[in-house]
Amino acid sequence: MSEPLTCDVVVVGAGMVGAACALYATRAGLEVTVVDRGHVAGGTTGAGEGNLLVSDKAPGPELELALLSTRLWAREAREPGAAAEYEAKGGLVVAETPEALDRLREFAGTQRAAGVSADPVPADRLHDLEPRLAAGLAGAVHYPQDAQVMPALAAAHFLRASGARLLTGREVTRVLRAPDGTVRGVRTDRGDLHAPAVVNAAGTWGGELAERAGVFLPVLPRRGFVLVTEPLPPRIRHKVYAADYVADVASDSAALQTSPVVEGTAAGPVLIGASRERVGFDRSLSLPAVRALAAGATRLFPFLSRVRALRTYAGFRPYLPDHLPAIGPDPRAPGLFHACGHEGAGIGLATGTGLLIAQALTGRTPGLDLTPFRPDRFPCPAQEAAP
Amino acid sequence: MRTDLAVIGAGPAGLAAALAASARGVRVVLVDAAPEPGGQFYRQPAPGLRARHPEALHHQWRAWTRLRDGLAASPVRVLADHHVWCVERESGGLTVHALRGPEQERSVEVRAAAVLLATGGYETVLPFPGWTLPGVVTAGGAQAMLKGGLVVAGGTAVVAGTGPLLLPVATGLAAAGVRVAALVESADPRRLLRHAGALARKLPEGAGYAARLLRHGVPVLARHTVLRAHGGGTSRPGGAGRGGDRLTGVTVAALDGRGRVRSGTERLLPCDTLAVGHGMLPHTDLAEGLGCRLDGRRVAVDAEQRTDVPGVWAAGESTGVGGAALALAEGHIAGRSIAARLRGTAPDPGEWAPAAGVRARMRSVAAALESAWAPPARWTDRVTDDTVVCRCEEVTAGAVREALALGAGDTRTVKLLSRAGMGWCQGRMCGPAVAGLTGCEPTPSSSPFARPVPLGVLADGHRAHEDRTEEGPS
Amino acid sequence: MNPLERAGARPGPAFEVTFDGRPIEALPGRTVAAVLWAAGITSWRTTRGEGRPRGVFCGIGVCFDCLVTVNGRPGQRACLVPARPGDVIRTEEGTGRAH
Numbered sequence: 001m002s003e004p005l006t007c008d009v010v011v012v013g014a015g016m017v018g019a020a021c022a023l024y025a026t027r028a029g030l031e032v033t034v035v036d037r038g039h040v041a042g043g044t045t046g047a048g049e050g051n052l053l054v055s056d057k058a059p060g061p062e063l064e065l066a067l068l069s070t071r072l073w074a075r076e077a078r079e080p081g082a083a084a085e086y087e088a089k090g091g092l093v094v095a096e097t098p099e100a101l102d103r104l105r106e107f108a109g110t111q112r113a114a115g116v117s118a119d120p121v122p123a124d125r126l127h128d129l130e131p132r133l134a135a136g137l138a139g140a141v142h143y144p145q146d147a148q149v150m151p152a153l154a155a156a157h158f159l160r161a162s163g164a165r166l167l168t169g170r171e172v173t174r175v176l177r178a179p180d181g182t183v184r185g186v187r188t189d190r191g192d193l194h195a196p197a198v199v200n201a202a203g204t205w206g207g208e209l210a211e212r213a214g215v216f217l218p219v220l221p222r223r224g225f226v227l228v229t230e231p232l233p234p235r236i237r238h239k240v241y242a243a244d245y246v247a248d249v250a251s252d253s254a255a256l257q258t259s260p261v262v263e264g265t266a267a268g269p270v271l272i273g274a275s276r277e278r279v280g281f282d283r284s285l286s287l288p289a290v291r292a293l294a295a296g297a298t299r300l301f302p303f304l305s306r307v308r309a310l311r312t313y314a315g316f317r318p319y320l321p322d323h324l325p326a327i328g329p330d331p332r333a334p335g336l337f338h339a340c341g342h343e344g345a346g347i348g349l350a351t352g353t354g355l356l357i358a359q360a361l362t363g364r365t366p367g368l369d370l371t372p373f374r375p376d377r378f379p380c381p382a383q384e385a386a387p
Numbered sequence: 388m389r390t391d392l393a394v395i396g397a398g399p400a401g402l403a404a405a406l407a408a409s410a411r412g413v414r415v416v417l418v419d420a421a422p423e424p425g426g427q428f429y430r431q432p433a434p435g436l437r438a439r440h441p442e443a444l445h446h447q448w449r450a451w452t453r454l455r456d457g458l459a460a461s462p463v464r465v466l467a468d469h470h471v472w473c474v475e476r477e478s479g480g481l482t483v484h485a486l487r488g489p490e491q492e493r494s495v496e497v498r499a500a501a502v503l504l505a506t507g508g509y510e511t512v513l514p515f516p517g518w519t520l521p522g523v524v525t526a527g528g529a530q531a532m533l534k535g536g537l538v539v540a541g542g543t544a545v546v547a548g549t550g551p552l553l554l555p556v557a558t559g560l561a562a563a564g565v566r567v568a569a570l571v572e573s574a575d576p577r578r579l580l581r582h583a584g585a586l587a588r589k590l591p592e593g594a595g596y597a598a599r600l601l602r603h604g605v606p607v608l609a610r611h612t613v614l615r616a617h618g619g620g621t622s623r624p625g626g627a628g629r630g631g632d633r634l635t636g637v638t639v640a641a642l643d644g645r646g647r648v649r650s651g652t653e654r655l656l657p658c659d660t661l662a663v664g665h666g667m668l669p670h671t672d673l674a675e676g677l678g679c680r681l682d683g684r685r686v687a688v689d690a691e692q693r694t695d696v697p698g699v700w701a702a703g704e705s706t707g708v709g710g711a712a713l714a715l716a717e718g719h720i721a722g723r724s725i726a727a728r729l730r731g732t733a734p735d736p737g738e739w740a741p742a743a744g745v746r747a748r749m750r751s752v753a754a755a756l757e758s759a760w761a762p763p764a765r766w767t768d769r770v771t772d773d774t775v776v777c778r779c780e781e782v783t784a785g786a787v788r789e790a791l792a793l794g795a796g797d798t799r800t801v802k803l804l805s806r807a808g809m810g811w812c813q814g815r816m817c818g819p820a821v822a823g824l825t826g827c828e829p830t831p832s833s834s835p836f837a838r839p840v841p842l843g844v845l846a847d848g849h850r851a852h853e854d855r856t857e858e859g860p861s
Numbered sequence: 862m863n864p865l866e867r868a869g870a871r872p873g874p875a876f877e878v879t880f881d882g883r884p885i886e887a888l889p890g891r892t893v894a895a896v897l898w899a900a901g902i903t904s905w906r907t908t909r910g911e912g913r914p915r916g917v918f919c920g921i922g923v924c925f926d927c928l929v930t931v932n933g934r935p936g937q938r939a940c941l942v943p944a945r946p947g948d949v950i951r952t953e954e955g956t957g958r959a960h
Contacts, residue, residue, distance in 0.1 A: 014794060040794030046803045152803035156793040168796050230811065230839060230936060231909060231956050267780075267806060268909065268956060272842075284678050285835035287475050288852060294845030305843030306492070308936070311813055311834040420922065422943070427921060432868055433943070435890025439869035489942045490934075509923045521904035521916040528920025532940070536895030537864040540903055540917070563864040632904055632914040778918070778926055781910040811925035816918075 007031040007165065009361060010186050011199040012172050012209055014038075015045035016151055016347050017339050018201035019158035020354030023080075025199075028358045032164035033193055035186065037171035037205075040159060041152035044203045044346060047315020049226055049271045050151040051239065051261060052348035055091040055143035058107070059114040061372035062324060066345070067115055068368060069352035070145050076351065080157035084149050085266040091146030092121070092130055092238040094137050094300065101138040104243050108141045117144050132235055134302050146239050148263060151347045167193075175213035175336065183213070183335030197361055199337045204281075204318040206326070206340030215332045216380040219341050221281055221316035224274030225289050227297070230308045231268030239263045242300060259296035262304075270304065272297040274315070274344060283314050319343040320378070327353050327373035329360055337361065338375040390416040390464070392725055393483045393499035395471050395673065398426020399711045400703025400718035401505030402454045405463045407722025413729060415463045416497050418485055420470045424458060425451070426507055427527065428711045430534040444534050444559055447711060469495065472840045474502055474673050474699075481698055486840065494844045501698050501725050504679075504686065505718060506670040506837075508704035511819045512548070513665045513766055514784070516774045517616030522634025526556040526664035539565050541659030545637050547571035547613045548664040550760045551710075554596035556662050561603035568656045570605055571639050573612045573763040612763055614638045614653065616661055637661055646764030665762045667708040668819070672837035674701060684831060690743075691734060692721035700725055709753030716745040767824050776824065777817040779810020787824050798822055798830045811839070876946035880905070887944045894920070894927055894939035897950070905929045905939065909955035929953050 009025050011018045014036035022032045036042070052073055057063040077086050095101035108118035121140040126133055129142060159166060167188075174187040175198055185194035200217075202209040207219035242259040260272050275289040290312050298305045318341050320326060325346075326338040339357050342349050352368070359366045392408050394401045397419035409415045417424070425431050429451045432438040442448040458465070469485040472494070483497040510527040512518070522540060524532075526548060532538055543566045546557040557570045600607060619635040641652035674686040679694040679701070681687060685708075686701040688694055694701050702721040703714035719742045727734035736743065770776070772785030782805050790804035798814075798821060801807060807821050808814025813834040814821070822829035865872070872888040878896060879885065887896040894917050897905060904914035906928050918926040920940050927939040932949050935957025944950075 039796035039800040041803055042797070042800050046800065152800070156795075156804050159794060166794055168794060227842070227845075228809075229842065233956050233958055267809075269809075285473070285475075285676050287473065287848070291845045291849035291852065294842040295849035298842050298846040305846065306841055308839035308841050309836065309845065310811065310839050311836055420941075432870065433890025433892075436865070436868075436870045436872045436888060439871065441868050443867050443869070444864070489937075509921065510919065519913060519915065521914050524917055525919045525924075528917060528940075531920040532895060532898065532917065533864055536891045536898070537868050537870055538891065538895045538898045539864060540898050562862075563867050564862045778915075778924065781908055781913070811928070812923060816924045 005033060005191070006194045007033045008195060009033070009197045009199060010035060010193050010195045011164070011201055012036070012186065013043075013201035013203055013340070014040045014155065014159065014166065014168060015043050015201065015203050016041070016155045016158070016350040017203070017342065017353055018199070019155040019162070020350040021199050021201055021339050021357045022164040023158045023162040024354040024358035025361055026162045026164055028362045030358075030361060032162065033167060033195070034159060034164050035167045035170050035172060035188060035193065037169070039168045040166070041155040043205070044315050044317060045151045045155050047224075047226070047313055048151045048344075048347055049261065049263070049273050050149045050154070050347050051345070052147040052149060053091060053239065053345065054111070054116050054145045055093050055118070055141070059110050061368075062345070063111070063114055063116070064368055065349050065352045068355070069349050070147065072351035072355060073147060073149070073348075080154070080161040081149065083157040084154035086147065086149045086154075087266065088147045090238050091143040092140050092240045093143065093243045094126070094133065094140040094240065096137055096242055096244070098138050100244050104141055118142070119144070130237055130240060132301055132303050133240070134300055148239060148265075149347060150266070154347065172209060172212060175209070175333070177214065177333060181333060183333055197335050197337060199339055199357055201339045203340055203346070204316045206318055206338065210338070213333050213336050215330055215336065215376070216378065217326055217338065217341075217375055218321055218378050219318045220278070220320070222319050222343065223277045223279050223282065223314055224317055224344060225286065225293060225312050225314050226271055226273030227290060227293050227309050227312045229270040229272075229304070230310055232264065232270060232307065234264055235303070236262060236264040236270060236301065240300060242296070259300065260293045262297045262300055269310070270307070276344070281316060285312070317344045317346070324372055325349065325353065326375040327356055328366070328370040328375065330375045332376055388416065388496065389498045390414045391499065391729055392416070392501045392503065393418060393481070393497045394503045394505060395474070395483065396426065396505035396507055396703065397421070397424035397465070398505060398507050398703060398714065399428055399454070400714035400721070401426070401503065402458060403715045403718030404503050404505060404700075404702055404722035404725070406454070406457045406461060407719045408726045409461045409463045411723065411726035413726050416466060416499070417463050418466045418469045418471055418483060418497065420468065422468050424455070424465060424467070427531065429454070430531055432537050433535060436537055438537065444562065446555065450711070450715065466497070470838055471673060472836050472838050474677055476677060476696070486838070486844070492841055492844070494840070494848070501700065501729055503721055503725065504674055504694075504699065504701040504705055505703045506673060506705045508667040508669050508708050509815065510552070510664045511666050511668050512663055512816065513762055513823065514770055514774055514776050514820050515613055515615060516771055517618060518663070519775050519778055520616050520618040520634045521632060522659055523616050523661045523663065526552050526662045529660070529662035530556050530559055533559055533563055539563055539660070542566060543568055543658045544660035544662055545569050545571060545613070545656055545658045546662045547637070547639070549573045549762060550664060550666045551756055552664055552667070554600070557605055558596055558599040558603065560662065561599070561605055565660070567603065567605040568658050569608050569639070570600065571608045571611045571613055573610065573642060574760050575644070576609050578759045608639060610642045611639050612642055612766070613661065613663065614640050614648065614769060617655075634659055634661055642763055646766070648769070666757070666760065667704065669705045669708060671705060671831050672834060674699075674705065675831055676835045676837070681831065684829065690736065691724035692717055693724065707750070707753065709749050713746060713749035713753065716742040716749065720746065770824060776820050777807035777810060777814075779812050780806045782807040784824055787821055791825055795825070796827070798825070798827045801825050801827060878944055878946070878948040878950055880950045881952055891944055892940055893929060893931060893937070893942050893944045893948070893950060896944045897939065905950070906953045907955065928957065930957050
């Protein structure tokens with residue numbers, strides 16, 4: 001075994017969240033090593049669309065994190081954001097019926113009260129914003145804070161900008177802990193890395209990494225397909241999706257149902273995604289899921305019917321049972337920090353997560369209350385809790 | 388449409404399988420993208436050209452006429468000009484989805500109890516400066532245009548690269564009246580001799596080509612490679628062309644024993660056509676979409692040509708590139724196996740012993756050929772940073788190398804960080820080059836769609852199958 | 862000897878198509894690519910990045926380099942699509958769709 005490497009922080013995971021943690025931690029003066037069993041952006045980051053959305057979030061801790069992240073993304077827009085095709089294009093959420101529009105406006109009102117810019121767009125002005133939208137839509141809400149980024153490039157350029165040491169193709173087999181329980185580094189299949197702090201940014205594998213540190217974190221995969229079209233000239237200006245509100249009888253509250261997000265990209269193809277299925281780690285093609293994406297997209301943009309899909313890809317969004325990420329120190333293992341479980345929003349929430357982690361690592365007061373994101377909020381299943 | 392067996396691909400393997408199965412009472416639908424059966428190997432001139440002597444541009448003509456006549460006499464239903472984009476596993480069997488006609492705007496479904504994947508292969512071309520110039524075509528492409536359209540791109544050609552395909556392409560072009568300035572083969576003839584035992588069956592064929600090359604006065608430059616393709620002028624008579632949009636010549640050079648260019652051997656060969664190829668790769672998209680196990684780049688099959696997915700067989704180049712004789716043998720075995728299995732019985736391999744013998748021999752020949760005609764060592768040294776590698780997205784070798792510096796480490800992350808392989812062809816053309824340049828393990832392109840599909844076709848499918856969709860998008 | 866003679870072809874009567882407005886003679890059965898090659902034309906697409914000319918490369922529908930606009934429909938593979946009388950064939954620039 002080679003000489004153990006020493007640094008201030010080991011970040012496990014070279015995806016978008018790990019990259020953002022590395023960037024903000026090095027800016028805070030820490031020496032960081034990023035380790036990944038695969039390669040940069042090889043997991044969920046490489047299978048996402050790059051949605052930086054506030055529009056789809058109801059008031060609450062996730063929206064607060066999204067607003068913080070949005071501000072940070074805008075600050076990084078020049079560099080490294082530009083290299084990652086960052087585009088503050090705005091989102092347009094459309095309603096197909098007057099009833100849906102009423103609910104959408106009501107929802108937008110609550111978001112505005114929480115600090116979101118959300119501007120109602122009447123039906124007769126829709127096509128000024130998005131000329132190729134279908135006819136007959138009831139109206140929309142415009143969200144200028146929604147933005148887009150090419151996620152794999154973003155992770156790579158955040159890592160490069162961080163100057164952190166990058167070790168890929170190395171699997172963390174165990175989080176090393178001293179007899180008093182404090183973290184002192186990680187063991188990998190190619191040697192130990194010594195550090196007083198370890199950040200779990202392992203995405204879908206975050207639950208497995210937590211287990212290798214001896215703590216419980218129930219991260220689960222949710223499969224999402226994305227459809228990619230042939231390259232087109234710029235024809236879709238915003239991130240566009242439809243909102244319907246379906247009454248949830250049990251809770252008497254409204255559950256948000258959205259169509260797939262349709263968006264153009266700097267490189268030319270239109271992205272349509274993502275579907276949502278809880279089917280474990282099954283990557284094989286689901287034609288029904290992909291067909292539903294196409295149906296949703298062509299309903300919003302009829303011209304897409306004759307546009308060809310070149311490919312579709314599946315990715316796994318890591319989620320926790322209450323659909324909030326785990327962010328912050330783990331009281332069960334001093335020195336262990338978590339930054340995972342962002343479900344379909346990890347690219348957008350990465351900057352805020354990275355900043356909060358850097359603040360926690362340097363002992364500063366976090367810019368947001370981390371209580372809702374506490375990693376130890378899930379009770380350990382009884383059989384595992386027994387000694 | 389419902390049938391017992393859907394055969395995808397009407398080349399040697401698909402035809403042999405369709406005939407063998409049909410002769411044993413199996414209802415067969417044969418689906419193929421071309422307007423006429425034959426595949427690449429037996430590609431026929433378009434009927435409208437009314438060629439009286441198509442055999443003049445072919446070899447193994449008798450094998451083709453047997454298949455053609457057998458097909459005409461059989462009840463096999465042929466769906467020509469049907470472009471399969473996906474094969475779906477469903478509880479009741481398999482569904483083949485194919486786009487119809489040259490427009491490819493409508494999809495049809497063929498439901499079958501069994502599917503044979505006989506999807507053939509396609510050519511690998513490794514990049515070099517100038518390889519995107521019009522006039523540079525794949526060796527197989529030059530041959531396809533010649534056999535199918537009875538047309539050539541120009542008057543003077545160089546045939547280059549490596550592999551057994553170069554010989555028939557050079558003799559074919561010469562026979563069609565093209566001046567073939569040189570056949571440039573990077574392999575060392577001494578390496579071929581080392582495999583003389585396994586190659587013995589191919590040698591008479593090779594000797595025939597050698598005689599024809601001699602007859603047409605085609606110089607053979609062994610252990611040579613094309614360094615660069617040069618462009619100039621315009622490809623459009625009367626058009627205002629910008630500089631360099633048409634091939635005008637290639638620089639070739641000799642290679643030493645370690646694959647390096649021997650200094651002082653560079654020379655310019657003027658030509659308007661370069662037919663270049665570096666071997667073949669199996670088409671595996673449909674197999675991958677079905678979740679079939681691959682063995683390296685080829686579909687893994689057992690002794691009966693079954694894949695590991697129930698109801699799915701594979702034969703021909705998709706299970707390993709080895710030529711028409713191997714494909715015929717594999718197809719025949721697959722057809723007999725399918726006929727027995729669909730009856731619920733185990734086949735008797737003794738019935739196909741002769742075909743199994745051919746299969747064993749031709750597989751060993753193929754293995755020898757593959758090793759003898761490996762791409763030249765150190766070819767990546769000659770790919771300058773400004774050389775386009777991904778033709779679709781115009782990604783240069785420099786950008787591919789930069790992806791490694793950004794932290795990519797396998798073909799997927801190289802693609803994500805460089806866009807190489809994200810375009811129209813989904814990395815089918817640049818895959819081997821990207822793997823070679825980055826040192827990553829070559830992987831299949833792994834797009835679940837075997838070809839582009841209009842979103843309208845997918846959306847119509849959603850409406851037709853809505854009640855079967857368990858979870859809509861959200 | 863040219864390939865038509867070599868194969869003893871006796872094609873049906875030629876018909877006309879246009880390429881970028883210029884009339885071109887086409888033989889029945891040939892693909893758009895074969896018709897253009899026979900007319901001495903080897904490029905009919907410019908790339909969307911660098912504006913470089915492209916034409917047939919793989920010749921069997923795999924590489925998509927030969928994309929062309931036929932009768933207003935962009936993104937057709939010239940090596941697969943048969944030419945038909947009166948076809949209006951245009952150089953495909955970039956994505957083949959006007960901005």
